[in-house]
Amino acid sequence: MTRSLAWEDAALVAVDQCALPHEYRLLHLRTVDEVIDAINRLAIRGAPAIGVAGALAVAISAAQHTRNGQCDELAVRADARRIADARPTAVNLTWAVRRVAERIPQGAGAVLDEALVILAEDERLNLAVSEHTADLVLRLCGHRPLRLVTHCNTGRLATVARGTALGAIGLLAEAGHVEEVLFGETRPLLQGARLTAWELAEANIPHRLCVDSALPAALAAGMADCVLVGADRVCANGDVANKIGTYSLALAAHQAGVPFIVAAPMSTVDETLADGSAIVIEQREPDEVTTLAGVTIAPAGTRVFNPAFDVTPAELVTAVVTENGTYRPVGARREVAS
Numbered sequence: 001m002t003r004s005l006a007w008e009d010a011a012l013v014a015v016d017q018c019a020l021p022h023e024y025r026l027l028h029l030r031t032v033d034e035v036i037d038a039i040n041r042l043a044i045r046g047a048p049a050i051g052v053a054g055a056l057a058v059a060i061s062a063a064q065h066t067r068n069g070q071c072d073e074l075a076v077r078a079d080a081r082r083i084a085d086a087r088p089t090a091v092n093l094t095w096a097v098r099r100v101a102e103r104i105p106q107g108a109g110a111v112l113d114e115a116l117v118i119l120a121e122d123e124r125l126n127l128a129v130s131e132h133t134a135d136l137v138l139r140l141c142g143h144r145p146l147r148l149v150t151h152c153n154t155g156r157l158a159t160v161a162r163g164t165a166l167g168a169i170g171l172l173a174e175a176g177h178v179e180e181v182l183f184g185e186t187r188p189l190l191q192g193a194r195l196t197a198w199e200l201a202e203a204n205i206p207h208r209l210c211v212d213s214a215l216p217a218a219l220a221a222g223m224a225d226c227v228l229v230g231a232d233r234v235c236a237n238g239d240v241a242n243k244i245g246t247y248s249l250a251l252a253a254h255q256a257g258v259p260f261i262v263a264a265p266m267s268t269v270d271e272t273l274a275d276g277s278a279i280v281i282e283q284r285e286p287d288e289v290t291t292l293a294g295v296t297i298a299p300a301g302t303r304v305f306n307p308a309f310d311v312t313p314a315e316l317v318t319a320v321v322t323e324n325g326t327y328r329p330v331g332a333r334r335e336v337a338s
């Protein structure tokens, strides 16, 4: 399995996801600002991937702020805050930054060691997420070729190597249980059309692309057996923040009686938040919506609402599956209005 992130010669090496699908380009990032910029531009994207990148950015900071074996803790902690703030919704970023920041008093080497542990364990954890998710899909839908729906990109590009929801789809396909994957383009940054299409083609998995608003219509038309998505933050009651468009997909799946499964590692679960009302939703720049491939498509001055994520209430989620299996929310799930 090719890795999308690596640590080589004191640099974070990452597949530039902005260049795909037309160019497979590697970034070699050696400063904190370069990593933050890559996360902001979604050159590095996907909750687990930005967590790993954030951890290694703190390690870069610790090395840069070490003189005569002494690490300037205040300077590194200031960088750690900037790194954690790069994108607010995926809890993996703050989780990873906090985890490596605990090693700052032990020096730059200890910070890097912890960041490399996070890098190394990501593949194993997300393989387990994928395996448990695939098992649940087969239990719910039967051992047959399945018509699966997914959204955004949750493959190896969004993690170090394995993926989450798309990792499960890959395992199901390897076992002959995928008839076709239907997925949305994921406006405005087109993670689906650019990245999921690229990964599914690379894996030789039958797939069809559609506009995001066609996915609920496909579910209503009985075109899907199961919906599989990733997550950026799962709250204590099971509410899920994920790419914008997930909520409408969950509503459609509920209406169609189709399982709606969320695949994510435990590093995406934030039990400090009781429910989704407290999740900070990243609001992105208007020009992502008003332009397309650099061409302005909306009249000058058009006002824009461009949230990168939405929140799906737990009652619309069939299951959240982690590396430990089905996640049991520790908080109270709201009952579905009858």
Ligand SMILES: CSC[C@H]1O[C@H](OP(=O)(O)O)[C@H](O)[C@@H]1O
Binding pocket: 045, 046, 047, 048, 151, 152, 153, 154, 155, 158, 159, 163, 164, 165, 191, 229, 230, 231, 232, 242, 243, 244, 308
């Ligand atoms: C396994 S990736 C999880 C999650 O992250 C993506 O967001 P973005 O492309 O903005 O980084 C998307 O919401 C995926 O479902």
